[in-house]
Amino acid sequence: MLRLFAAQMKTRVHSPTKAALRHLAAALRRGELVALPTETVYGLAANALDARACRKIFTAKRRPADDPLIVHVAKLSDAEILAEFNAAARVLARKFWPGPLTIVLPKKKIVPAIVTSGQPTVALRAPAHPLARRVLRLAGVPLAAPSANPFGYVSPTTAEHVLDGLDGRIPHVLDGGPCHVGVESTIADLTEPARPRILRPGAVTGPEIVAALHAAGLPASLAQGKTRSRQAVVAPGMLAQHYSPHTPLTLCTRIGERAHQPGTAVIYWQAPSRPWPHQGKVFSLTQTGLAADAAQSLYAILRQADRSGCRRIVCERAPRAAGELGRAINDRLLRAAGKRRAESRR
DSSP states (O other): OHHHHHHTOOOEEEOOOHHHHHHHHHHHHTTOOEEEOOSSSOEEEEETTOHHHHHHHHHHHTOOTTSOOEEEOSSHHHHHTTBOOOHHHHHHHHHHOSSSEEEEEEBOTTSOHHHHTTOSEEEEEOOOOHHHHHHHHHHOSOEEOOBSSSTTBOOOOSHHHHHHHHTTTOSEEEOOOSOSSOSOOEEEEOSSTTSOEEEEOOSSOHHHHHHHHHHTTOOOOOOOSSSSSOOSOOSTTOSSSOSBOSSOEEEESSOOGGGOOTTEEEEEEEOOSSOOOOSSEEEEEESSOOHHHHHHHHHHHHHHHHTSOOSEEEEEOOOGGGHHHHHHHHHHHHHHTHHHHHHHTO
């Protein structure tokens, strides 16, 4: 009966009026789901203190129960109610919040086990998007909010992307326009404060994190290797296959003429000065060569290529000159191509 109800649910798209924001905040307090924009991607939000509401996230997304959720808060003092903060975590929160940095810390009992998938840590961040912040303040509760898409598929950066995957499965979408960062937040494990560990790269870089800690007089160096001694997933975005289009995706360092074949969608980092002769579809992540532009368009371009009718996608990796944000883009592309790599090993 639950699946039948979800399939018949009416999804309403809301413009960001004052009345709509109050309505959505009240819906969240009642335990309903609301897809809302953040500066990174659209998130599927529920009251993080309501285990039943959070369970709806897993149902709507078809998300496995062992993949934990990020909890969004309005400010540091709200986060301190949910987790055991150390001095390093406070420095980073004051430096980078609101913004695209998620901090993993030991959780407090108030956080339901379903949010952390039974793990003793919780992932927290304060989003910078003004609409997300207004909804948080109006709702008065922390919001668990993974990306608002079916689990494993390309993340949504517009309200239309949300509807593509979840129309009829969730009650509310807040349309805040395109997300301006375009890739998910950096996730930093601060359970060992002198050795922060980057679990997922993003717009806030490891060197920036270490520099902020040093500026505050705290010793720090980036830890390498796997997360602590456990193999459990302690934060989202750590799976080898994620962010994947349905069409098989292959990555390359440089696109040559051989890539332009019938039935192939080709994604350049930057549009070439002279187009190759081709019979497929051609896209580019950036017209300017800037990593920020490529990050903002990444998921929209992957979705366009996926819907182009082609049998495969060939995508150019971000060049070294793209820096740390390029590294985050390549991280997403590698995981998006994970299905292709897994099939090739069979």
